[in-house]
Amino acid sequence: MATKKASILAQFAAIFLTLLVADVRCNDPNDKLRAVYSWKALEFTFPNEQAREAAIAVGDFIPGSPMPIDVDTYLHDGRFGRRIFVTIPRFQKGVPVTLGFVTTEVTADGNPKIAPYPNWNWQRSGDCDGLTSVWRIEIDRCGRLWVMDTGKIEERQVCPAQLLVFSLETNRLISRYRFPQSQVRESSLFVTPIVDARGHMCHDTFVYIADVSGFSLLVYDHQNLRSWRISNNLFYPYPNYGTFDIKNEVFDLMDGILGMTLSPLRPYGDRILYFHSLASKVESYVPTSVIRNYTLFADNPEAASRSFVAFKNERSTQSAAQAMDKNGVLFFGLLSELAIGCWNSVNYDYGDEFIERIAQNEDTLQFPSGIKVITSKNGRQELWVMTISFQRVMTGTMSPNETNFRIQAAVIDELVRGTKCDVASININSVRQSTHGSLTFPTE
Template sequence: MSYGFQRFFFLFYYLACFWPELRAESNLRIVNQWAELEFVFPDEETKQIALTKRHYVPGKSVPIDVDVQYRKDTLSPRIFVTTPRFGEGRPVTLGTVDENGKISGYPDYSWHENQGQNCEGLTSVFRTAIDECNRLWVMDTGNGGGTQHCSPQLLAFDLDNDKLVYRYRFNQSVYNERSGFITLVVDVRPGDCGDTYVYVADVSTYALVVVDVARNRSWRLTHRLFYPFPSRGNFTVDGENFELMDGVMGMALSPWRGNSDRFLYFHALSSTTENVVRTSVLKNDSFLADPNVDPKLIRVFPDERPNQAATEAMDRNGIMYFGLMDPPSIWCWNSATEYNQRNFHQVAEDRETLQFASGVKVINNLKGEQELWVLTSSFQRVITKSLSSNRTNFRIHAGKIPVILARSPCLFPPKNRPDDYYANIIAAPAE
């Protein structure tokens, strides 16, 4: 981020906070936008080799997720993006965005140039998560272009020095050749970085995989609510239609409230329902022997969204954020209220810039303020093969949550109701 852009960044927030009438209607600003992604290579020779081998085909890369690290030694945040390898031509699958909008491989280019042929590197990354211990968690599917080159692997990098501090390779007891490990959430006990669980969604074979980091083991859970709904497999975004039959994709953890149990909210991409389960249920690996977890422990909310959503995130106050497909928009829901459309409140709507919100994150800045970051794309044109470099296709948006929720009903739940009020009503306690 250049000095001039930094000045604009802080001027924007100053105006947004003190002169509300000057704010954009959505209260989300565009941080980066691209017609097609550009990449930084170690040198020109390396770039030419990638072009010759078709490891780099301009216009092929599609960003899916965004993450942000605020660093104490600089005013500018470090922005991460993922670019899964759906096919050939994607030179980097996880990178950082420089001040010119170009993407450099993270932690360096050597982790990416193998294109899945060396399982010590990164094959294809859909999503990441940064935890309170300043670790970047990376879920690598191991699958590039439809070929399972390597076992799926979960990695963690120490963001203080960008060194690998954890690697877990999944064995075939928890995945098969059709699996798609594409979304993860990290559950860390406050004050104890060693007590960490990671919940991974298998979008293609409809399961959740739990990784117990301290004990270096994992187990797989199946349940009917992890499946897509055939009636929700048709999508419309910006007037274009496509079909997808994807299972669990969106996941969000409730805030810590002084005990070891939290709620995991989740939904299939091809659905309009939201589900909830206590994390104590997920952490109980005795369910491994039961292919269908007790349905009383994993519950679905009775009401539904108006249409499909991809990912979601929850802030420290128990407010969830998610994008809807039609119209392209971002919404909030306070978990102290019932999950229904009366309690969904719009944060932003823009039919051009907010199409397909595939990355939604709540980020803490250096002042302890929470920010909402969203990555949107013309993903429908990727599916229909109508993507064009003549228009802007990908955008990263950001806004301070107190600003974007100013006067929003999401800030004013019923009195004397804690967050997760509704989840507590419908989700039976774990035995």
């Protein structure tokens, strides 16, 4: 009976996703993001029920414990279709898969199952040749999946921190880089990789990595297989903003640099790295031409301190993940407001008076922990958001009877139309277009 019910739910999910593809517009201005997937608790595609029960028996899987953090999606031309990847860090016990993708298999109550990526062999806890604990990922325009593995299980550093690169065409490992111990602090947690791939073949690739609790920035030069550490006061948490109030649940967290993203390539050949600490309302920036300079920082991590600049004006609240589109529009969560905000970096100074609230919902936008801008095959830009009930984890009030995790998406043109973030309308002063893009949702 359970198998039949799951099959019916899977068919219903496929039909529902097809309907979503037809039109992503929404009449409610406070609910522009459309649901892709949601979970009360994560389940996984174990080889069989016996394997699942064995994992539970030894504590490798504690139902209700795994919590997703990040999302990214890749539209493959071949047999895989669109795949949606999720990360599930092992900051608590009972997480059998730390990097996976969403499948069309569902549980009896309709929760989609997560399959391990690239396979189960990579997911063995404590195997330093596999994946230990992945917080965030990024897929670049050359079909490479960049995976930042902290090497930590709960608070224990069981394996070296490593940056892995997989080909999404072959699902094979391209390269692995283990960070030198001299660049790692006892408190370090490398969580956010931002990939700067340039040139037709992406040979010129740097990755900028946030050390959220070591309060530093790591820079990895892929072509020369080397990295360096950068220190700056702007990477630290701001004590006045270490208390979070999300849907009337309050907790304290003094996390440093976390949210980062890159501007489009400027006419003079440079990009800007935007960044902020989790415990802050401040956005800052630095030209990538500065931080890509190995010679400058090799012997002095605190070099060029004045090249790192904080905007004078602040946001209304703290923010976690962020992403910037090809028009220079920044998208980010506004944690206490239960909203997604945007800022047009081309036309406006930074500050709350120039930030638009393009989506707001007290149920579906609790703690946007993962945000990506995706360019679809038809050239349309899409915003993908992972939201989690993180405040419930911090306060110990997580309920298995409520939806706790969501992946949502929307066409960016639709999200920003008529706002300060509608760059095309502002710059060209054009009439609103009558045709609309639509998202292509995943099929296995």
